[in-house]
Amino acid sequence: MTEIHNSERDLSQFKLRVIVIGLVVLVCFGLLVTRLYYLQVERHEDLLAQAENNRTAVVPIVPNRGQIYDRNGVLLATNYSAYTLEITPYKVDDVEATIDELAELMEITPRDRRRFKRLREDSRNFDSLPIRSRLTEEEVAKFAAQRYRFAGVDVKARLFRSYPQGEAGAHIIGYIGRINQREKERIDDSDDAANYRGTEYIGKTGVEASYEAELHGTTGVEQMETSAGGHAVRKLGSSPATPGQSVVLSVDIKLQKMVEDLYGERRGVAIAIDPRTGEVLTMVSKPTYDPNLFVEGIDQENWKLLSESIDRPLLNRAMRGTYPTGSTYKPFMGLAGLETGKRTPSTIIQDGGSWTFGGHTFRSGHALGPVDLNRAIQHSSNVYFYTLANEMGVDAIHDFMKPLGFGQITGIDLPGEVRGVLPSTAWKRNTYKRPEQKKWFAGETISLGIGQGYNNFTILQLTHALATLVDNGNSRTPHVGKQLIDPVTNARTPIELPPVVSLGYKQSNVDAVKRGMVSVVQAGTGTRTFAGAKYLSGGKTGTAQAITIGQKEKYNASRLAERQRDHALYVAFAPADNPQIAVGVIVENAGFGAGSAAPIARRIIDYWLAGDYPSEADMAAVQRGQAGPPLGPPRKVVDVPLQSTAERP
Numbered sequence: 225m226t227e228i229h230n231s232e233r234d235l236s237q238f239k240l241r242v243i244v245i246g247l248v249v250l251v252c253f254g255l256l257v258t259r260l261y262y263l264q265v266e267r268h269e270d271l272l273a274q275a276e277n278n279r280t281a282v283v284p285i286v287p288n289r290g291q292i293y294d295r296n297g298v299l300l301a302t303n304y305s306a307y308t309l310e311i312t313p314y315k316v317d318d319v320e321a322t323i324d325e326l327a328e329l330m331e332i333t334p335r336d337r338r339r340f341k342r343l344r345e346d347s348r349n350f351d352s353l354p355i356r357s358r359l360t361e362e363e364v365a366k367f368a369a370q371r372y373r374f375a376g377v378d379v380k381a382r383l384f385r386s387y388p389q390g391e392a393g394a395h396i397i398g399y400i401g402r403i404n405q406r407e408k409e410r411i412d413d414s415d416d417a418a419n420y421r422g423t424e425y426i427g428k429t430g431v432e433a434s435y436e437a438e439l440h441g442t443t444g445v446e447q448m449e450t451s452a453g454g455h456a457v458r459k460l461g462s463s464p465a466t467p468g469q470s471v472v473l474s475v476d477i478k479l480q481k482m483v484e485d486l487y488g489e490r491r492g493v494a495i496a497i498d499p500r501t502g503e504v505l506t507m508v509s510k511p512t513y514d515p516n517l518f519v520e521g522i523d524q525e526n527w528k529l530l531s532e533s534i535d536r537p538l539l540n541r542a543m544r545g546t547y548p549t550g551s552t553y554k555p556f557m558g559l560a561g562l563e564t565g566k567r568t569p570s571t572i573i574q575d576g577g578s579w580t581f582g583g584h585t586f587r588s589g590h591a592l593g594p595v596d597l598n599r600a601i602q603h604s605s606n607v608y609f610y611t612l613a614n615e616m617g618v619d620a621i622h623d624f625m626k627p628l629g630f631g632q633i634t635g636i637d638l639p640g641e642v643r644g645v646l647p648s649t650a651w652k653r654n655t656y657k658r659p660e661q662k663k664w665f666a667g668e669t670i671s672l673g674i675g676q677g678y679n680n681f682t683i684l685q686l687t688h689a690l691a692t693l694v695d696n697g698n699s700r701t702p703h704v705g706k707q708l709i710d711p712v713t714n715a716r717t718p719i720e721l722p723p724v725v726s727l728g729y730k731q732s733n734v735d736a737v738k739r740g741m742v743s744v745v746q747a748g749t750g751t752r753t754f755a756g757a758k759y760l761s762g763g764k765t766g767t768a769q770a771i772t773i774g775q776k777e778k779y780n781a782s783r784l785a786e787r788q789r790d791h792a793l794y795v796a797f798a799p800a801d802n803p804q805i806a807v808g809v810i811v812e813n814a815g816f817g818a819g820s821a822a823p824i825a826r827r828i829i830d831y832w833l834a835g836d837y838p839s840e841a842d843m844a845a846v847q848r849g850q851a852g853p854p855l856g857p858p859r860k861v862v863d864v865p866l867q868s869t870a871e872r873p
Contacts, residue, residue, distance in 0.1 A: 284422030287441030288383060288711075290468030292397060292431055294477040295503075295706060298866065300397050301432065303383045307359035309367065310352045313344060315376025322374060323355060329370060330363045332356060335523045343402065343521055357384070357520050385425070385519045389866070391512045392481040395540040396473070396504075396638065396704055398430020399515035419443050428518070429540075431471060431704060433639050438708055441468035467711035474503035474706040478866055479831050482838070483508045486824050488847030491812040492791075493541045493683040496828050499691035499797070499806045502700030502721065504636070505832065507684070509545075511537040543636070546644040546680040547810060550766030551604045552795045553675030555737050556689060558597050560624040561612045562733035569597045569736040575607040582667050586610050601740030601764065602748040606674050613673025618664060621672055622648035627699070627727050628689040630681050635701045635722065644685060647678035676769065687808030690795050694738060694762070694803040697729035738762055742800050750794070753822040755853045758834045760800040763825065765818045766793030768810075789813040794821035798829045805832050814849055823851040830854065835861045 292301035309326065316322050323340070326332060336356055343353045359367075364379055371377075385400050403411070403426050411420050420426075421443055427433035444465030483494050487510040496505040511533075517526050530538050539545060561567035577591035588606035592599070600608035613621065626632060631646025645651070649664040656662050671677035684702065692699045705719040741762030744750045749765040768791040792814040797803040807825045814820035823846050830836040836858035838846065845851040 285444035285446060285462070285465040286422045286424075287443055287465035288467040289385065289400075289425075290439040290441065290470040290709075290711065292439075293470065293472045293709075294393075294475050294480075295473060296476060296478075297472075298477050299388050300393065300473070300477060302386050302388065304386050305381060306357060306384055307364050308354040308380050308382050309356040309359060309363075310354050310378055310380055311340070312352045312376045312378075317375075319344075322377065326355065326367075326374065326377065329366050330356065330359070335525070338524050339521045342524075352378070352380070354520065387515045387519075389477055389481070390516065391514050392484060393475060393477055394430075394512045394515045395509045395542065396430055396475055396480075396507055397515060398432035398434075399428055399518040400425045400432050401428045401518055402521065429640070430638060431473065434637050435471050435705060438471060439468040441711070442466040469711060470709040471705060472707040472709065472716070473704050474498075474501075474505065475507070475704055476505055478861065478864070479828065480506045480508060481866065482831060482864075483824065483828060484510060484512060486827060486838070486843060486846045487811070490814065490820075490847070490849070491535055491541070492810045492814075492821075493545060494807070494809045494824055494828065495542055495683055495687040496805055496807045496832065497687055497691045497702055499695040499698075499700070499803050502691070502702050503706065504702055504704045505805065506828065507542045507704070509539070509541040511535050513537045540640060542684050543638060543641045543682055546642065546682055547791060547793075548677075548679050548768040549675040549681055549686055550768035550791070550793050551674060552686060552764050552766035552793045552808075553679065554604065554609050554673075555601055555741055555764055555795075556625065556628060556630075556693065557609050557612055557621075557673055558601055558740065559693065559729065559733060559737045560616065560621060562597070562736060563729060564616060564620060564624065566615045567597065567612060569733075572596055573600070573605070573608045573611055575600075575605045577607075579607045579610045579670075581610070581614060581670055584667055586670055597736055598740045598743055601737070602743035604749065604765065609673035610670050611673075613669050613671075614666070616669075618669045618672065619648050619650075621669070622646055622651075625689075627725075628692055629685050629699070630679075630689060632685070634684055634688050636684065637703045637705050637719075641684070642682065644682055645678055645680040647672065652678075675766065683808045683810050686795065687806060690797060690808060691806040692727065693734065694797040694806055696731060696734050697727040699725040699727055738797075738800065741797070745796075749818045750796075750822055752852045753818060753826050757798075757826070757830070757853075759798045759829070761796050761798035761829060762800050763794060763796035763822065765822060766795070767791070767815070768793060790815050792820040794818070794825045796822075796825045796829060798833060805829055811849070820849045827854070830858065831861060837861045837864045 289303055291299060291303070294300055309330070311319065311322065313319055323332060323337065332355060340353060340355045359379065367379055387394070387397060387399070402424055407426060411417055419440070419442060423440070423443065427436040427439065432439065442465060444463045446462040479496070483506055487494075487508070490510065492510055494506065494508040497503065498505060513530055558567075562569065572594045575588060575592040575595050577588050579586050579588070586606070592603055592605050592607075595603070595605045595608050599605070625646055631644050633641055633643060652664050653662045668677060672679055688702050691702075701722045703719070703721060707716045707718055709716055741764055742760065744763050744765070745754045745761050750763045754761060754763070790813070792811045794807075794809045796807045798805055805828075807828050809821040809825045811820040811824070827838050827846065836854070837860065838854060839856040839858055842851065842855040842858070845855055
């Protein structure tokens, strides 16, 4: 049977199919064009960057760390290059077995193994960790010949930190150490994350920590073309690293070393400040330690010796040790009495050797009869200052002493400073929990007048307050940083300091207190020690209790354990008419200030003003606590060399 087709209908259907197929092709082509536009135009930059990343690698260039110098250009912290043998744990199947095999090629001590173990515990698994440092050329050659045997082990050339002066000034200079996990997290959350790519060490304490930003420098980068296997093929470009700035300190390291030697085996603090600038000339905390021990990670034996020592050599006593200031507090109390109108320089107080308040007798030790301010400071009258404290009250004392810096953060450019305790009614109310403890009793105020009771300050605060007083009430922030040296131009820039704050004291009141302190040296407890000095100074001795002695008991050092004996203190300034140096000294458990602390202060001032360095016999006498005026002819400072002969800028 023959089928009859409708040709017109078939043609119409064919045309429709062609149109539909054409539209589908057109839509597909449009989609393709749109996608190409999106990839080639809209995402061009992004995809180009990804492509570049696939064939290139950015390698950080760690900058050289800046150096640290003392005020005279003596090198205190520097860098040296050395080869290290390093292991990347995640690339090694058996770390312990690998170390054993390496020990057959070169010496790996138990100390090296313990240090590596501790570094591994504190680091990420993919970090490259040193098992040996300071490889010799022979050891490098031996390993290179056997390199194929040790996957994940490599020799690297690294810069290490060195402290040429050893223990001298360690608490000021500080040290660097490997970045731990907590520090890494802090850096990653900061704006410095990019600048610390590739950096493995950071300042931990002292100037190394407080001037970390300046010392670190700016990290550079190298852009490398890589193969499919990730191996570098060629360098595409680079941005060099900028070395860190060097820091010049106000500290005189020779003076620092001298004072540390004067302490010998004793414990204590000695600080000298230029009252005209706030520059710290020396800041001794004894005992001290060698910061070189920490550079590559301290070994267990040395860490145990330092951390478990009863003498606590790692404690920066200058900033973190707090003490009652004893009678060295009296000049400031005297100024408080004058400035608040409670006393005049000529006000007479009868000192009968003791003073009774509220049925309690406060001892003085010696009856002085009628005393005015000058005589009260000169002969250290307790009664004068007992009565003054009672007249002022605890809150008035607090309000006067606070601007002087007692119980406050001084703002020194070093980390770790503590406040101490400057008592007040509010302080006691907020410190104690039981209601009966929160109340301030009038009798508690009395001992504050002689620097005892709740008073607890750092020697930095005491010396800073003295510098403020002798500079006529001008408070300057103490600082150890003096200048920054640009690594490219070698230009020196003074470190910016906070503005000077005038406390507004009446000049006649300041002069009255300074005259009293000069009287201490002319005819008081400091007379013997400062006999024959080439300058006129002012000073004040102090004795601070390490343990409480009952009022009816008599202090007897021979009956007490060494660490229970009183602390010896002395504060001094010179020249009296134009002070250029203010000194605060404490010798722990050494007894009377004139016998142990004042001789150290004398030699600090002799060094600074007269250029005198103690004779060997004199230094030995000071170390024993048996010195007065200098023994024998002093040496000249310029003639006494430092042990280090490190390069100077």
